[in-house]
Amino acid sequence: METLIAKFGGTSIGNGERIRKAAQSVVNEFMKGNRVVVVVSAINKTTDNLISITEDSIGDDPTPKQMAEILSMGEMTSARVFSSVVESLGVKSEFIDPYNRFWPILTDSNPLKAKINFAASEEKSKEISELLDQGIIPVICGFLGKGPRDEITTLGRGGSDITAFFLGHALEANEVIIVTDVNGVMTTDPNKIEEAEKLDHISVEEMRDLATHGAQVLHPFALQYKDPRIKAKIISFEKGDLSDSGTAIIGPLNGDMLKTATLYPEPISVVAIVGEKMLNKKGLLANLTSVLAENDINIFGISAGENSVTTFINKKDADNAYHLLHTLVIGSDRLSSLSLGQDIAMLTVVSPDFIETPGIISDITNPLRKNNINIVEISSSQTAVVIFVDWEDGKRAFEYVKEVLE
Known part of the structure; x- marks a missing residue:
């Protein structure tokens, strides 16, 4: 017997x-002897319709508390409908929304971007096992939470997926299944x-x-x-x-997916190449990187x-790279000169929260x-920041950055 968390997106x-x-x-999985917990999003376009109706009727005046209550109707409706359909197929089911005594997702009081109280929610989630032991399929509202005063809260973007992954952890499930409108993750957009x-x-x-x-x-x-x-896996509803x-x-x-900071243990060297209107020279970067790649x-x-x-580049490769790139420079009509700079340290900071911060x-x-501490260079993406500083400042910089993440 396995415990499965199946989350159904709005399109599915x-x-x-x-x-x-x-x-x-x-029901098919249940009949195989598995225990299944269902998490549902709002039926397709329901949330958008609720927002549109609210804006047309109230404008920008609804309070965050009112908006959370309004938005919650989408998931509450989905859970009731889905649970009723399961029962029509001959299996016991119970819909679970924030007003139900089994409700597992307890949060802080932020109405529209609530954070889960992990300890309290993990403890409360154990009660879902009582339903599973009785042969009942619980259908739980995704996206929603319950605040410290029993008020409705919402988890913000990706809320239903958060619910599914959290319940997978809390119930020690065997698998979390994200059911959506695509056949899985593709090498690129098939459209x-x-x-x-x-x-x-x-x-x-x-x-x-990728996300x-x-x-x-x-x-x-x-x-x-x-x-x-x-x-965990992503599958299509179509099958x-x-x-x-x-x-x-x-x-x-x-x-884990917590914020992390790492200091690369070896010194990095800087090789700078200068030239006239280099970015207008097609293939220049490809030639540069190819020369280094071919020499490992x-x-x-x-x-x-x-x-x-x-x-x-790593300091141990610096002299070789310097000579290789010099050959590239003297063979190009667009490049003028290059230099080998000082030793520097590389710090990498990663966090899934960066996109939201x-x-x-x-x-x-x-x-x-x-x-x-001087920053020689900095680059960033939506989930990572890479900082280059003078080598002698590396350890100090690392300690300061770690303090920011704590």
Whole structure:
């Protein structure tokens, strides 16, 4: 017997036919002897309709508390309908919303972007096992929470996925299944490139980065709730089969998705190349990186300006890289000169919260400025910040950055 968490997105329960197919897929797993917990989003476009109606009737005046109550109607309706369909198929079911005594997701008092109280919610979630032991399929509202005064709260973007991953952890489930309108994670958007292929598996780290750069399959914020011990996958609703392989989500490999800071243990060297209107020269960067790659030299970072390109490489490879790139310079009519700079340290800061945290780069760099640590170069994505400082300042900078993350 396995415990499965099956989360159905709004599109996968977008009409009566889809809801019945989804409910049948849950019943099929139940009949195999598995215990199934269902998490549902609002039926397709319900939330958008509720927001539109509210804006048309009230304008910008509803309070956050009122908005949370209004938005909650989408998931509450989905849970009731889905549970009723399961029972029509001959299996006991109970819908669970924040007014139900079994409600497991307890939060702080923020109405529209609540944070889960982990300890209290883990304890409360154990009561869901009582229903499972009785042969009941619980259908739980995704996205919603209950605050300290029993008020309705919402978990913000990716809320239903958060609910599913959290319950997977709290109930020590065997697998979390995200049912959506795609057949899994693809090599790219199949609507743009027909040759796109489905991936058999993808790491949490890769999925997080893919999601932060626009992939709509899963919200990156939800991934920090994934328990590394529990299997997870993304499948399509179209097959109506929860055992479909879809795309497995592996990890996280580091055991958690908390903010982390690392200091690369070896010194990094800077090789800077200057020239005239370098960015207008087609293939220039490709030639530069190819020369280093062909000689087994790794590039830790690269920055390009109108008249310069700076590469960051391990110090042990610096002299070789310097000579190789010099050959490239003297053979080009666009490049003028290059230099081998000082030893520097590389700090990498990673967090799934960065995409949701305005001013995070200032928070990280301000302690360095206050302590007179010069930043040689900085690069960032939606989930990571890489900082290069003078080698002698590396350990101090690392300690200051760690304090920011605590």
